Amino acid sequence: MKDQRWRSSLPRLSWFAVEHLLLLPLGALIALVWVNTVPESYYRFTYAVSFTVNDVGMVFFFALITKEVVEATVPGGVLHPWRRALLPVIASIGATALPALIHTWIVGAFDEPMLAVGWPVSLATDLAMSYFVARIIFRKHPVIPFVLLLGIACDALGFLAIALFNPERDLHLASGALILTVAIGVAGGLRRLRVKSFWPYLIGAGGASWCAFFWSGLHPALALVPIMPFLPHAARDPGLFVDALPDARDTLSQFEIWWKYPAQVALFFFGLVNAGVPIGALEQGTLGLPIAVLAGRPLGVLLGAGMAVVGGLHFPRQVGWREVLVGGFTAAMGFSVGLFFCAALLPPGQLRSEMSMGVLLSLAGAPLALLSAKVLHVGRYSEQ
Template sequence: MRFVAFIREYSLLLLGGALIGLIWANLSPLNYHHFIESVLADDSIVGQLHEGRRTLTLHYLINDVLMALFFAMAGKEVWEAVALKGGSLRGRKALTPLIATAGGVIGPICVYLLGAMLIGQMTELGRGWAIPTATDIAFSYLVGRLVFGARHPAVAFLLLLAIADDAVGLIILAIFYPTGELQPLWLIFSFAMAGAAWFLFNRLPRLLDGADPAKPRATWARDRLSFWPYVVFGALCWWGFQQAGIHPALGLLPMIPAIPHADTEFGRVKGGQDLLNRMEHALKPFVDVILFFFGLANAGVQLSAMGAATWLVLAGLLIGKPLGIALMGWIAARPLGLGLPEGMRLSDLVVLGCVAAVGFTVALFVAGVAFPSGHEHQDSAKMGALLSFAAALLALAAGRIFKVRKRV
């Protein structure tokens, strides 16, 4: 158990998968890509859309389906921080990470475009300006826990920033890199499914119980139905995100507020946990394994691809993002008077900016859109996204320099 705890604490499965993917792609690139892009089902309802048909590949299964469980767990942390009693990001303080997000987008864009202009390759590389705006929720969250500790308010701050950052990234993709039309009715469908789950299996039983202190219907829904209604409606919610043209890995996020939590709904079971925390605890072992395959499927980039785009993306992430987040976070906390979560210092913003500089998955995705397949700069830009792992070392060093008070 100590060995398993050590592996989970330091995300060794995730890092191991990434290392295997990197080595495999450089030793046998054709074999690697054949495996990762292997077709599991053709003309299915789940998968990547191409010419009116959906194809489910191993890569899609990992990145778009299974990783939704990780993002749901991350979203649960944000939900508790923002909406529940005693949350570190309640009220006006939630505005600070959102304003810091603006800095985490504008800073990398400025650094990238300035660099492209200085080297005289604005025409060739200018389209990649959005690549370093990304923050990888999975890796930045894990690095954040490593630097700050699981209970530090900066972790919830980081999660809200990272999710908002990805939301901005999706808007950027839709406006500046259109690949298809957004389907708003399907997005409404997803939120409607989350709302239906909340009302039918959460709110309605309590309304039917009225003033009855025994709460028989709410207790029956909690104990007999358990998590199954939320699994079914969560799948529909995810499917709606896929159909809407929004990254389906975020498709379970609307379901988080619908699941009973101790602070808002049925209350804790005697001697046990509320449903939301029970579900999180049950998912953790599976998510650890998913993260291994996530690293394996996304880190397969050839080292020979390094070039000008690599350094521009890396500079945008490692320089532009920390500076942007620290500056805009300071403006929000001090001149605007919005403050920071209790227990978080201004110097923590600098460290947090370094943590958020891990672009990886979303940056790889944007690179593939900005520079189409076969473009001479695509692999070079992807290498910059991959090398943003260096932000983890930068964050650890910054944590020591600014004497972060780790909270385990």
């Protein structure tokens, strides 16, 4: 079996790192040391491989993230029925609005118009880092699909904000939307024809979707997100983060079996390519962003979720206010998507460097999530 071949080909230490999602922070740590010791060689390296890693390799990680959300929305899943699936989407409104308001208020005191332009950076959520920290805290808890869907919605709102409020950026949303419609139509046609192999979905529909995102000026790593729901899958959720069995016949499970470990390798290079931010002095443009997201994201999630509950939506099973608050801290980390937004909104120079350092400081959401989980006795700390 492919899974067994992967297992037998990896040394024991490497296998431990893969299974415990340690490749991402390992790559990030190497990047931080590298860029602050030999920056010239680091920048040459990232220039050569960043497109392959960020725009191609990470396609498969985000596809697997979407796979978990898709399975969580089928009968028996924690986000089924629609009243549960819609709640994190509505919660994302508060999760993005409050950090943006706090950031705008903070930079207003600095009297720096260019910093105010960067408010959409506060909307960014790095799904890879959020998933990594959430898995550490919650293991296989139902709040994880909630956090993932919340992060997808936050990033979608961020991309929309850039398109609407940054007209200088070269975006082609109309033509991109047309190509994406064709891609979704291809995926739907393959589903109706009962095509069982994932390759036509990946190459045909996925390739067209990738072109749509790329041409639109959006992040093409998200190309398979609208395609994955069309892959034939089990009628009922097999369970949260249950590895697909080697003999599983549904298309979604076969996709996971094939791409699970290559996606982990992509995560290592993702951290290596994106975490290389020079560590400098804390300037006024640096501190506003982490304060906005670390305070605004968890509180905004609670506010948005509260409005959704009042409107008749429901939390996933086994998910309460404490889990949502901790999940808000995990979703506060911007990292790669935040750096992408910085590049889209700010010209190269001091202000972009300050804002990028602020994005890096938003990774403080990880220890804050761990601390809040321990204080609130949720996740791995629920029995303590």
